[in-house]
Amino acid sequence: MNAVELRAIQAPIKERYRAEPGAARFTLKARGTLDEKNIACKVETGHALAVAGLHRATGGTGLELCSGDMLLEALVACAGVTLKAVAMALEIPLSAGTVSAEGDLDFRGTLGVVKDVPVGFDQIRIIFELETDAPQEKLDQLLKLTERYCVVYQTIRNGPSMAVEMRRSV
Structure with missing residues (x-):
């Protein structure tokens, strides 16, 4: 896929969302089943069982x-896909690249020790480690737009409102 093909695919979608803002609203869902024997939860990913x-x-x-690893993996996946889409739209050539995420936490909090x-x-x-001959100003723009449009990054960064409820299954 190239920038022209990407724009062609996204143009009617963007136009529809401009004309019908409600059509752009989706509810993404995840579901898991508690393991009967182990301290585990089986998560249905849509492609496999995790x-x-x-x-x-x-x-x-x-x-x-x-x-926690899964959260970082989702961040890497989203950031990588977003970066590729933005690079394609800006016609920034990428020979190769990697995306890594690492996070620091103190398990004393999780375990209630302190x-x-x-x-x-x-x-x-x-x-992001990229093989490219693009000028630095293009890479700066690529990074800025990747941050702006990465759903998982923005969700973590901005902390959406959350609700938790518990229901009895029938």
């Missing part, structure tokens, strides 16, 4: 996926 469990630092076996230690990541870093 089994999430405790991180080794909290007593897990390391055989299941850690939800009450004033926050639960969750206190810092997340995204690192």
Whole structure:
């Protein structure tokens, strides 16, 4: 795919969303089933079944996926796809590249060992390593627009309103 093809695909979608703002609103969903025997949750990804469990630092076996790792993986996936789309739209040539995310957290908060230690990541870093001959000002623009349009990055950065409820299954 090239910039012209991408614009051709997205143009009617963008036009529809301009004309019908409500058509642009979607509810994405995820669902998991609690494991009956282990401290694990089977998450339906749409393409496979992912089994999430405790991180080794909290007593897990390391055989299941850690939800913190999954969050970083979702961030890497979204940032990588966004970067590729923006690079294509700006006609920035990329020979190759990698996207990495790393996050720091203190498991004393998760385990309730120290009450004033926050639960969750206190810092997340995204690192793009690109093979390109594009000038720096184009790469600066690429980074700025990737940050702006990456859904997972913006969601983490801006902290959406959240609601939690518990229901009895029938």
